[in-house]
Amino acid sequence: xxxxxxxxxxxxxxxxxxxxxxxxxxxxxxxxxxxxxxxxxxxxxxxxxxxxxxxxxxxxxxxxxxxxxxxxxxxxxxxxxxxxxxxxxxxxxxxxxxxxxxxxxxxxxxxxxxxxxxxxxxxxxxxxxxxxxxxxxxxxxxxxxxxxxxxxxxxxxxxxxxxxxxxxxxxxxxxxxxxxxxxxxxxxxxxxxxxxxxxxxxxxxxxxxxxxxxxxxxxxxxxxxxxxxxxxxxxxxxxxxxxxxxxxxxxxxxxxxxxxxxxxxxxxxxxxxxxxxxxxxx
Ligand code: ATP
Numbered sequence: 001x002x003x004x005x006x007x008x009x010x011x012x013x014x015x016x017x018x019x020x021x022x023x024x025x026x027x028x029x030x031x032x033x034x035x036x037x038x039x040x041x042x043x044x045x046x047x048x049x050x051x052x053x054x055x056x057x058x059x060x061x062x063x064x065x066x067x068x069x070x071x072x073x074x075x076x077x078x079x080x081x082x083x084x085x086x087x088x089x090x091x092x093x094x095x096x097x098x099x100x101x102x103x104x105x106x107x108x109x110x111x112x113x114x115x116x117x118x119x120x121x122x123x124x125x126x127x128x129x130x131x132x133x134x135x136x137x138x139x140x141x142x143x144x145x146x147x148x149x150x151x152x153x154x155x156x157x158x159x160x161x162x163x164x165x166x167x168x169x170x171x172x173x174x175x176x177x178x179x180x181x182x183x184x185x186x187x188x189x190x191x192x193x194x195x196x197x198x199x200x201x202x203x204x205x206x207x208x209x210x211x212x213x214x215x216x217x218x219x220x221x222x223x224x225x226x227x228x229x230x231x232x233x234x235x236x237x238x239x240x241x242x243x244x245x246x247x248x249x250x251x252x253x254x255x256x257x258x259x260x261x262x263x264x265x266x267x268x269x270x271x272x273x274x275x276x277x278x279x280x281x282x
Contacts, residue, residue, distance in 0.1 A: 001026040001151060001182045002047065007056035009042050009206075016042045018206040019056065024199075029173065029183040031193040033264065034203035035274070040186035041081070043203070044155050047184065048078050060151060077149035079140045081156045087128045091120065091139055094128060095146060102147045114142045118172060134165035141172060152176060154185040158192055170196050190265045200264065204272045218262040221270040225262050228253040239270055 002024040009017040017039045024030040032040045045051045047058055049069040058065045065072050086094050092111065099107040115121035118138050123131060128139065137157065144152055157173070158166040166189075173196060177183055187193055193200050194214050202210040202217075210217050222239035224246040230236045239262060240246040250257045268274070 001028070001061060002030075002184065003059040004043075004047070005056050005058070007043075007046060007053040007058060009039075009046065009051070010054050016206050017046075017053070020203070020206070020208045021056075022201050022208060022211055024182060024184060026182055027177060027180050028198045029177050029185070029196055031197035031200040032184070032186045032203060033188065033190075033193045033200050033268075034186075035188060037205075038203040039206040040188075040203055041155060044078075044153055044184070044186060048076060048153055049073060074147075075150040076153060077144035077147055077151075078153045079144045079155065079157060081159065083136055083140065085128045085136060085139060085143075090125050090127055091115070091131070092124045094139065095143055098143045099146050104146050104148075107146075110146060110148075114145055117175075118142045118145075132165075134161055134168065137161060137165075137169060138172065141169075141176075145176070149181065151182045151184060154183065156187060157185055158187070158189065166192070190263055193264055202264075202268055202271070204268070204274070209271050210267060214264055217264065217267045221262065221267050223262050225260050225266055226250050226253070226257060227260070228257045237266070239266055 004020060004022050006019045006021050007017055008015060008019055020043065032043060034040050046053050047060065047065060049065050049072055052066050060072050061075055063071055086097065095111045096107065099111065104110055112121070115124055118141060120135060120138055120142065123135060128136060131139065154173070158169050161169065170192070173183060197214065199211070199213050200217065201208050212220070222241045224240045224243055225237050226240065226246045226249045227235065227237045238249055240249065246259045250259055
């Protein structure tokens with residue numbers, strides 16, 4: 001559904017994206033993971049026709065995003081990082097205006113269906129201002145779904161939400177996938193990528209440094225992590241391919257040793273030497 005071929009983007013002397021390539025299949029949830037400034041939003045901006053790549057090309061449903069931007073806009077929808085709802089209007093009015101602008105047919109019935117499926121119909125006449133952050137995020141999703149997009153882009157969908165609300169949102173995103181839609185999301189929450197994504201790409205300083213299912217990436221770097229305190233009392237860890245290897249390391253350390261399964265943050269640390277992904281504290 002999406003093909004990204006060696007795209008690069010420059011902001012002055014800064015190479016925000018450096019020959020990034022990947023493909024996303026129809027009906028897949030794909031997550032682009034990386035720390036602040038890695039190039040995630042720039043990638044989304046290119047795919048959603050807000051900016052052009054300086055090199056390379058992207059296709060969505062076989063169409064070039066630069067050459068066919070008008071057609072691309074009709075098959076995608078975007079949930080931006082910032083909340084751009086009309087806060088002084090009601091839930092229903094927000095959907096009505098968006099639907100009219102996007103010339104959605106049979107609009108009133110569609111609004112009613114989407115409010116029901118996202119479980120917000122009881123808030124239909126509430127002002128956006130009066131909704132919790134989680135409900136506002138759900139409304140942003142509802143609005144994006146109104147035009148029945150083939151591909152949905154979610155930029156940091158659960159930023160600022162507490163763990164419980166975040167998990168509710170993941171359920172909704174899974175149900176969107178089950179309708180056959182392709183979902184592209186950016187995140188710097190490790191748990192979000194692990195829980196939700198069929199495949200992930202990891203960006204670091206504009207380069208795609210890993211691509212695969214979360215399980216594949218963890219297998220590649222080693223499935224077990226030994227955590228221990230070094231001689232100076234600093235927290236240290238080693239990644240091992242085999243459990244036996246982890247036990248051997250654990251035996252040679254002091255008694256404050258833990259062995260656990262590898263997560264995507266460990267993959268990132270192993271590949272970049274940096275520890276900058278934000279962990280889900282929920
Ligand atoms: P975040 O998680 O903070 O949203 P990100 O991974 O989405 O980060 P981008 O927003 O794509 O990263 O930014 C990539 C790099 O490009 C950063 O160094 C950023 O400062 C720079 N950048 C992004 N937009 C512009 C712009 N319009 N002008 C100049 N530099 C920019």
